[in-house]
Amino acid sequence: MNWKPILKYTAITLLSVVGFVLLYSLTAYCLSRITVDGEPQSSSDVTIYIQTNGVHTDIVVPIKSEQRDWSKNVLFKNTIAKDSTAQFLGMGWGDKGFYLETPTWADLKASVAFKAATGLSTTAIHVTYFKTITENESCKKINISKKQYRRLIAYIDTSFQKDLNGNFINIKTNANYSKHDAFYEATGNYSLLHTCNTWANNALKSCGQKACLWTPFDTGIFLKY
Template identity: 55%
Template sequence: MPAANKDFIWTDKIPYSNTLEADGTYHYLAVGWGDRKFYLETPAFSDLKLTTALKAITGLSTSAIHATYYQYLREDENCKKVMISHDQYQQLIQYITNSFQVDSSGHFIKVNTNIHYDKGDAFYEAKGSYSIFKTCNTWTNAALKSCGQRSCLWTIFDTGILEKYN
């Protein structure tokens, strides 16, 4: 998504200052929802602990939003450009913002961590819990559905979604 445009200024909710180096030259924002412990304790699949996996698939842990700013985006097999209308973007904004936990002032709650996957990312507390039935991919699929885009009936894997945009 654009980091800021006339419809929504993501940088007001997800400040560049919460990242290691992102600044006004980073024009795009990607967000993903997932298991909080997995995000923060599993930098690579080889680091996955059985206890983390079991808590995640059973829905016994909390969730987080991973927000990453990019200077440029390159469309490829895992990054697809989707053009949407103003009204559809408003619906998508609503879906995404409703996924964040907020403090008493309505601000997104940043996860207190030094973990970063990239110089332009940060983690935020999210609503809901990850499970085998509600994964990062079902969240993404629901985001696409929320704004009338091509989506799957249901999917726990990304392949179903990506196939819709080949």
């Protein structure tokens, strides 16, 4: 057997993969360092937060406010604890396979990774209830106006899939992270160009806050805050 063609194509494939990873990483680094400036702040009516677990960014909002009562759509009863005393709701959009089938990186399946990278999989929104929020290196407070919050509400709302009656669609699963979280069907497709952090970054843009020009990672977002 002539191994030269096989070795040649294997080398080309490996170099292509390495080249793509380097180009992707460099592009992500450069574009995430370019800041999209926030709007001039007219008032500080609503306090929201951005929160990261080191990989994934959530948008945290008050459960009840003049503008929206999220408990009417994201029901307490869909959590294990069913605790209605929570004051804040964290929401993150992402690949459904990662959320439900990958509790640790060791559990990551090649099929899940391939679908997530290529935009072939479905998405979900992970919601977490909090009684209190503590600002620290991984959780930053942002004050916005009522008008800006309405725009953020509209952005998040369109990210949830809805049934014929307009209700958010809860995902029944045992893959919960705690007693105070739940999953919902989401709109859109996850890919290397539109990740969970891209969604959060766009959420900040939607309400006129500082954001990255583009980012697939959480690092760029938190450098702005």
